[in-house]
Amino acid sequence: MSGDERAPATGEGAAEPTDAEASAESDDAADRQTPVVVVVEPETPGNVGTIARAMKNFGLTDLKLVDPPELREDGEAYGFAGHAREDVLPNADEVTFEEVVANYHTVGTTAITGEDDRSHERFPFKTPVELRESLKTVDAPTAIVFGREGRGLNNEELSRLDEVCSIPADDDYPVLNLGQAATVLLYEMRDLTVGETQLPDTEVTRAPEADVERFHGFFEDFLAATGQRDHVREKNALLMRRLLGRAHPTEREIHTLLGTFRKANTKLEHADHLAAKYDEPPYPREK
Known part of the structure; x- marks a missing residue:
């Protein structure tokens, strides 16, 4: 115009x-x-x-x-x-x-x-x-x-x-x-x-708190397995909790993260087991 x-x-x-x-x-x-x-x-x-x-x-x-x-x-x-x-x-x-x-x-x-x-x-x-x-x-x-x-x-x-x-x-x-x-x-x-649009309902349903807490448990196990020092692990765990608190993850999102960290933790545990079995150096730890 x-x-x-x-x-x-x-x-x-x-x-x-x-x-x-x-x-x-x-x-x-x-x-x-x-x-x-x-x-x-x-x-x-x-x-x-x-x-x-x-x-x-x-x-x-x-x-x-x-x-x-x-x-x-x-x-x-x-x-x-x-x-x-x-x-x-x-x-x-x-x-x-x-x-x-x-x-x-x-x-x-x-x-x-x-x-x-x-x-x-x-x-x-x-x-x-x-x-x-x-x-x-x-x-x-x-x-x-x-x-x-x-x-x-x-x-x-x-x-x-x-x-x-x-x-x-x-x-x-x-x-x-x-x-x-x-x-x-x-x-x-x-x-x-317009009565309805082609866009789906945008309301987000937050994942159940029990699933979110399971994720935090997996994430803390992951941090421990990577060999970070205690105070660093505590800080990173808190940062993740704050991040998810703001993000309000959906059930699908939190289940995807649960699966990813479950597999990561399993691989890290297996690596530690093999290192102990064959007397190899463990995963490098922070000094």
């Missing part, structure tokens, strides 16, 4: 919700309408295709275009749209800016913002994360409005929209390409639009 349009950009500690509260939140999410995406006078079919693809990635399906270029099925838009060429792009509606303003709670996107309240069109503005939290309370059809590649949404257009959103970027070059800006914003909005 460039010119006047910075696409929108990016802020724990509450108690766990009860089952009733979680159910209510789920019902609210189900009732909440997914935003539509509006692009005002896009100049490049490829950017329209990129936005359609980002919509498909993040659970949005309703694309509306104000005075768009021709979108041929053998052209850039369909080439850039990925699987969105199957539904989002061919089902896009052509609308007027007036229709969008009249029928939706609107959020305009801009790269250039007001630094204080003297610029009423561009201040105050929200980042994408702030916008996501704000829209959780909006029970109305909502439209995310993007402007032109070259100059974005102008002040007159922004003045007719309900909210303004901007992506924080480096002050030396804050202007994003239109397709990039849409992708960043829709990604940050995903909690409102």
